[in-house]
Amino acid sequence: MPVQPSLNAPTPLHALPQAVSGAAPHPLAAIPCLGSRDAAWLDALAAQGRFARYGAGDIARGPGAGETAVGFVLAGVMRISLPADRHGDVTFFDTAAGGLFGHLDALAGLAPTLSAVAQTGTDVFILPADRFTALLQSEPAIALALLQDLATDLVTRTPRPLAADTGQAGTALYADLLRMAEPDTASEGGLIISRLPRHRELAAMCGLDEQTVAAGLAALVKSGCAERQYPGLRILDPAYLRALASGTPATD
Structure with a gap:
């Protein structure tokens, strides 16, 4: 037994x-x-x-x-x-x-x-x-x-690597996040998206699939660039997000 x-x-x-x-x-x-x-x-x-x-x-x-x-x-x-x-x-x-x-x-x-x-x-x-x-x-x-x-x-x-499957998918997602973001009054120099669209909505906006959007958002959070503040998203490192959106992320 x-x-x-x-x-x-x-x-x-x-x-x-x-x-x-x-x-x-x-x-x-x-x-x-x-x-x-x-x-x-x-x-x-x-x-x-x-x-x-x-x-x-x-x-x-x-x-x-x-x-x-x-x-x-x-x-x-x-x-x-x-x-x-x-x-x-x-x-x-x-x-x-x-x-x-x-x-x-x-x-x-x-x-x-x-x-x-x-x-x-x-x-x-x-x-x-x-x-x-x-x-x-x-x-x-x-x-x-x-x-x-x-x-x-x-x-x-x-x-x-996610980018190998999606080409400029990451760039499109990050650029759209920047367009939705507004100055964060609670954080000097920070940005905030008061209401982050659902993955399905973001995917339609960016021309991506939902899995790519979910993985991209998760990567931003894990990297420390952003944090979820439901129902929104707080951008802690706007410079890094702008670099990602341009396809030329900053190096350490």
Whole structure:
């Protein structure tokens, strides 16, 4: 009989749906390295984290959004974006059901460096970094399976720069953001967009797809150039945004 996860259970952050402990497949069974465990074991693991559901274009709260945690994709697809480099390019790759994101930061003990944007309706189980490392320490077979998956990814996956797929897409998006921005009275020299259009509206304005818009906005936030202030967007570094819009981002 599989050993229960040797984790100190905190108060669950999310009550599992009734179907989880019934005859229906357990949501965590969608993760290959966990699928062979019984429902009781998976319930014990589920109590260590929380479940979240995102719509297409939503930026994930959790890994890469101020929290060092690991996201297990249960259904759908998450586009993982790394911070923009000095040329304004965003490197990204897609993680489908059964995959993880945020685990490298968690293992390295680093502050989050990625952004995650749902490409479709996407379900994610979010496990805090300390719970994740405790799981690997107590379950060598799971640790080995994840290490093998990571090795396969490193050998076969080639992250793509966003600009390579979209040409001047980033320039178009950033230029439109500048046109919508107004002086920010709360920040000397800053700019603000009081109401940021939805991704779909921005995509139509810029002639882009929603995924490109979502990734571009996420990159601005991760780079420190902007911050979300719902329902708007505050531009903290207008000079950098102007450089991106012109296609000649400033260097450090």
